[in-house]
Amino acid sequence: MIISISGTPGVGKTTIARILAKRLGYEYVSLKDFALRHGIGEMVEELEIDVEKLVKATKREFEDRNVVFDGHLSHLIPSDLVIILRLHPRIIGERLLRREYSKKKVSENVEAELVDVCLIEAIENNENIIEVDTTDKTPEEVVGEILKLMKAGVKRRIGIVDWSEVYDDVIPYLDLGGE
């Protein structure tokens, strides 16, 4: 079984994927490390991953294994289940500033969370998608929620957040252009 944990940078993918893999007894695989190890993608300002090559390489290597993939492109990898983590975009902004991302990168990612970029891409690629709102939840609570849904046989649960309701809160993080 292949489970992919995706979402906007800073949402908690690495934290959640590691705990989930441990709880399930699955392998934890960082897609970024996998891509670097296999020479997939190149450094152009930041790592640009060739998704087509990544899909082929992961298929070859992991087809019959039990794996939890961690990465913001993991929803593009053939998976039995895609988990899209969601988080109030203001907290995404706070976490990425703490990570010393540039203002431009912070605004790009806050906006991506605001308008559901990962979810929409996931929907174009997979039927089995579970969205989890991690806002105000501990990592253990998030993993508990995922395991409970999996146990109940839930294969699709989407449309659970609407960040347009909190738009005013995130304006300071957005690059709205103009003068």
Ligand code: ADP
């Ligand atoms: P990603 O891999 O999606 O970029 P990380 O797992 O690295 O995100 O998490 C980003 C930061 O947020 C880390 O400092 C992590 O400890 C923290 N974090 C992750 N999940 C939670 C949570 N549910 N509650 C509080 N802090 C969290």
Ligand code: MG
């Ligand atoms: Mg990470």
